[in-house]
Every structure is written in structure tokens, then in C-alpha cells.
Amino acid sequence: MALKEHKTPLLDELEKGEWPSFVTEIKNCASKNEMSNDLLGLLEKSYRERIGFWKHGGIVGVMGYGGGVIGRYTQLPEEYPNIEHFHTMRVNQPSGWLYTSDALRKLCDIWEKHGSGLTNMHGSTGDIVFLGCTTDDLEPTFADLTEAGFDLGGSGSDVRTPSCCIGPARCEWACYDTLAVTYDFTMHYQDELHRPAFPYKWKFKMSGCPNDCVASVARADISIIGTWQDDIRIDQDSVGEYSDNGLDILRDVIMNCPGKCMEWDGKTLEIDNKTCRHCMHCINAMPKALRPGTDTGAVVLIGSKAPIVEGAIISSVLVPFWKPEPPYDDLKDLMDEIIDLWCEEGKARERIGEFIQRVGMGNFLDAIGLEPEPAMVAYPRDNPYVFYEDAEEE
Amino acid sequence: MPSVDEIADGMYKMVQDAQGQKKLKPTGLQKAMMEMYGVDKKTCKLAIRALVDNGRLVYSYFGGSFLELPPDGDK
Ligand code: SF4
Ligand code: SF4
Numbered sequence: 001m002a003l004k005e006h007k008t009p010l011l012d013e014l015e016k017g018e019w020p021s022f023v024t025e026i027k028n029c030a031s032k033n034e035m036s037n038d039l040l041g042l043l044e045k046s047y048r049e050r051i052g053f054w055k056h057g058g059i060v061g062v063m064g065y066g067g068g069v070i071g072r073y074t075q076l077p078e079e080y081p082n083i084e085h086f087h088t089m090r091v092n093q094p095s096g097w098l099y100t101s102d103a104l105r106k107l108c109d110i111w112e113k114h115g116s117g118l119t120n121m122h123g124s125t126g127d128i129v130f131l132g133c134t135t136d137d138l139e140p141t142f143a144d145l146t147e148a149g150f151d152l153g154g155s156g157s158d159v160r161t162p163s164c165c166i167g168p169a170r171c172e173w174a175c176y177d178t179l180a181v182t183y184d185f186t187m188h189y190q191d192e193l194h195r196p197a198f199p200y201k202w203k204f205k206m207s208g209c210p211n212d213c214v215a216s217v218a219r220a221d222i223s224i225i226g227t228w229q230d231d232i233r234i235d236q237d238s239v240g241e242y243s244d245n246g247l248d249i250l251r252d253v254i255m256n257c258p259g260k261c262m263e264w265d266g267k268t269l270e271i272d273n274k275t276c277r278h279c280m281h282c283i284n285a286m287p288k289a290l291r292p293g294t295d296t297g298a299v300v301l302i303g304s305k306a307p308i309v310e311g312a313i314i315s316s317v318l319v320p321f322w323k324p325e326p327p328y329d330d331l332k333d334l335m336d337e338i339i340d341l342w343c344e345e346g347k348a349r350e351r352i353g354e355f356i357q358r359v360g361m362g363n364f365l366d367a368i369g370l371e372p373e374p375a376m377v378a379y380p381r382d383n384p385y386v387f388y389e390d391a392e393e394e
Numbered sequence: 395m396p397s398v399d400e401i402a403d404g405m406y407k408m409v410q411d412a413q414g415q416k417k418l419k420p421t422g423l424q425k426a427m428m429e430m431y432g433v434d435k436k437t438c439k440l441a442i443r444a445l446v447d448n449g450r451l452v453y454s455y456f457g458g459s460f461l462e463l464p465p466d467g468d469k
Binding site for chain 2: 057058059061063064065066067070071155156157158191195196197198199200340343348349
């Protein structure tokens with residue numbers, strides 16, 4: 001049967017120019033898939049009338065799981081019957097997003113068989129996102145996914161699919177094995193991932209160094225960011241080469257050092273490592289000459305979130321230096337303390353960062369049994385938390 | 395101490411009684427059972443898991459995650 005043709009003059013504008021266009025991709029799918037075709041029509045109408053004709057939520061999912069499927073329905077099912085249901089499925093991505101081409105083909109085949117064929121690789125959560133599934137197709141899709149070795153990820157008030165940067169798989173700056181920690185945490189928190197039982201969402205994100213390629217400091221409830229305790233390694237010959245090749249070390253590196261801890265006399269680069277803020281700027285500017293130290297581990301931070309119910313929050317330091325050693329029980333025990341407290345005392349739709357703001361960091365640390373220390377800062381060097389016991393105030 | 399099945403029945407009754415009036419969260423059900431029967435979190439989690447796995451309750455999402463009776467026809 002021929003597909004209904006939707007005129008799309010506004011969307012066509014988004015195909016002009018040199019860059020890739022999501023409209024082109026939807027059109028590719030629309031030529032052979034009636035869901036994608038109706039999506040194109042609805043999207044054009046949304047652009048024309050400046051209204052999103054969607055509603056989401058409700059009772060929708062696969063048997064036994066409370067996460068992984070986000071119910072979506074068009075408000076105009078008579079006009080666009082093929083997207084009356086257009087649910088999103090979140091599929092747990094492999095750590096670091098490493099695939100074989102065979103695995104990618106399998107995912108696409110499954111999705112073309114059951115859904116719109118449209119994917120989002122990857123969503124901001126990190127998951128493989130399948131866009132557009134009917135309620136009836138959820139279980140068959142899930143069955144084919146599990147057959148291929150994949151599982152659904154998190155959604156709703158649960159542990160969201162942990163995600164990480166590519167870390168030591170390809171990146172020389174990785175200060176710990178982000179892939180191993182992410183895989184381990186994903187397996188450890190399976191129950192919490194599939195069965196929502198929290199006041200709101202909970203995200204773990206792992207970055208191998210302070211470049212924080214997964215932006216964990218801005219959007220994860222627990223950010224685990226690689227760092228080092230000793231000195232930045234310097235290869236003075238390579239520093240000289242950068243200078244000889246035209247890098248203005250004084251202007252582009254030294255002057256931009258937030259710790260003001262570098263000196264360059266034209267021959268030798270010196271770093272006062274005690275005041276280094278581990279921002280990675282100098283290392284990024286001269287990657288052949290500078291490297292993180294060798295005593296590596298991670299900083300564990302807590303409480304960031306994007307602005308949804310309340311405004312945005314950046315993470316604060318919780319554990320100034322953590323040495324990740326499998327099975328990571330020290331950190332998991334701390335997480336259990338925090339999650340228990342939050343489940344007990346947190347309000348509905350209150351992220352852990354908001355909870356800490358409400359009860360106060362001092363009370364929070366007290367309740368989870370963690371001793372405050374000066375390195376638990378919200379911003380480097382700027383505002384250490386200082387706590388006074390009642391007895392000391394008297 | 396009540397068994398997982400008994401806790402599951404207690405939770406199911408709470409959801410049934412609240413149906414149409416109030417949506418109940420898994421944490422709320424867990425707290426209620428812990429107070430009523432003195433059971434631990436693990437038992438409550440297993441009870442929820444059993445209820446969802448055998449289809450007596452389903453998860454829903456309305457700004458937060460809730461447990462509900464399945465829609466008519468799914469029962
Ligand atoms: S966060 Fe650091 S270790 Fe991870 S990919 Fe980015 S630069 Fe590499
Ligand atoms: S890492 Fe940042 S703070 Fe440290 S020396 Fe380099 S530029 Fe300065």
C-alpha cells in the first residue's frame with residue numbers, strides 16, 4: 001500500500017546546508033515505514049503550529065520491568081494513526097559505546113522489524129534509544145533484544161543506565177578503568193535499574209579524567225571522575241618542541257592556568273603541583289609533553305542535575321580520592337547508605353542534590369556516617385565546608 | 395515473621411484499596427509493610443518483584459514511578 005504523502009516545506013529547510021540532517025534520516029525511514037512517515041507529517045504540523053502534539057507516561061513497559069520504556073502517544077491519533085503509540089525504548093549500551101558492526105546490524109534489524117526504524121545513538125542518558133514502538137511490539141522487541149544479548153536500560157525513578165567515557169580502551173588520559181567500573185555497577189544495580197523504587201532518578205556517570213567527557217559533573221547524581229595525587233609528568237624536550245613549533249606557551253598555557261601554578265622561562269617548564277587544580281588545560285594544550293601523574297584514582301562527587309523540577313546543580317566533592325579496586329565494595333557500601341537515607345527522607349521527585357541542599361551538607365554527611373574534611377569542596381579552593389560542633393561553639 | 399507471599403498480598407491489598415483514589419509508590423508500600431509487619435527491605439523488594447513478575451501489579455509513570463493494578467483486560 002502506498003504511504004500517505006505529507007508535504008513538509010518547513011522541515012525541508014532543515015535539510016539545506018552542509019551538515020547532516022535529522023529530517024533526511026526521518027525521510028529515509030519514512031519511505032518504507034508508515035510510523036516514520038506519520039512522524040514526518042506530525043513534525044511538520046508542530047513546526048507550523050508551534051505546538052508539540054505529544055503526551056507521555058502511563059502504564060507501558062515489558063513484563064517484570066518498571067524502566068526502559070517511556071510511553072509516548074500523539075494527541076492526534078485520527079490524523080496520524082500510525083503514531084498513536086510511539087513509545088521510546090532505552091537499550092543499555094555497552095560501556096564506552098564499543099560495538100562490533102555485527103552487533104550494530106543486529107540492533108538495526110530488530111528495530112526495523114518491530115518499530116519505526118529510527119534510533120538515537122546515543123540519547124543524553126547514554127542508552128541506545130529506539131524511537132517509536134507500539135505497545136503490542138514492546139514484548140517482541142524485548143525478546144529479540146535479549147536474544148541478541150542486549151537488555152533494557154533505566155527510566156523513571158530508578159538507577160539510570162550507568163554510562164562512562166571510553167577511558168582506557170582508547171584514551172591515554174584515563175586515570176582509572178571507567179569501563180570496568182561502569183560494567184560492574186550496571187550488573188550490581190540490576191534490581192534498582194529495572195524496578196523503580198526511589199524518590200526520583202539516580203545517575204552514575206564515570207569519566208576517566210577531569211576532562212569529564214560524559215559531563216558527569218553537570219548531570220550525574222554520582223560523578224566518578226579520574227584524577228591523580230602525585231605530580232604531572234613533564235617531558236621538557238617535548239615542551240621545547242611545542243615552543244619551537246609556534247605554540248605561545250606563556251599566552252596559551254601559563255596564562256590560562258587557573259591555579260597560577262606554572263612557570264616557563266623559555267627553556268624549562270615548572271609546575272607547583274601543590275596548587276594545581278587538575279583542570280587538564282595544560283595537558284590538553286601539550287599532550288605530547290605533559291601527562292597526569294602515576295598515582296591515579298578518582299574523585300567521587302555527588303548531587304548534580306540538569307534543570308527539570310528545580311534549577312541546575314553542579315556536583316560537590318564527596319570522596320576526594322578513591323582508589324577503584326574491584327569489587328568496589330567500599331563505594332557501593334557508601335552508595336547504599338546514601339540511597340537508604342534518600343529513600344527514607346527524600347520527597348517525591350527530589351534529586352539527591354536537592355535533598356542535600358534541603359537538609360544541609362553537614363546533616364547529610366552526619367547521617368551517612370562520613371567524616372567531613374576540607375577537600376570536600378563545591379569548587380576548587382573556593383569554599384571548603386566548615387563544620388563546628390556545638391561544644392566548640394560554646 | 396510474614397513470608398514474601400504474605401507481604402506481597404498486603405501490598406496488593408493496599409494498591410487495590412487505593413485504586414482510583416491515590417497512586418502508591420514502591421517506597422510507600424515498602425515503608426508501610428516495614429511498619430506493619432517489621433519486615434526488612436529485602437523482603438519488601440522480593441514481594442514487589444513477585445507482584446510485578448506475575449502480573450498482579452504493573453509499574454506506571456506519571457512524573458514518578460508508581461505501582462498499580464494492570465489496566466482492564468490485562469488482569
Ligand atoms: S574523560 Fe578523560 S579519560 Fe575519558 S575520554 Fe575524556 S579525556 Fe579520555
Ligand atoms: S592542570 Fe590546570 S591547574 Fe594544573 S598546572 Fe595544568 S593548567 Fe594549571
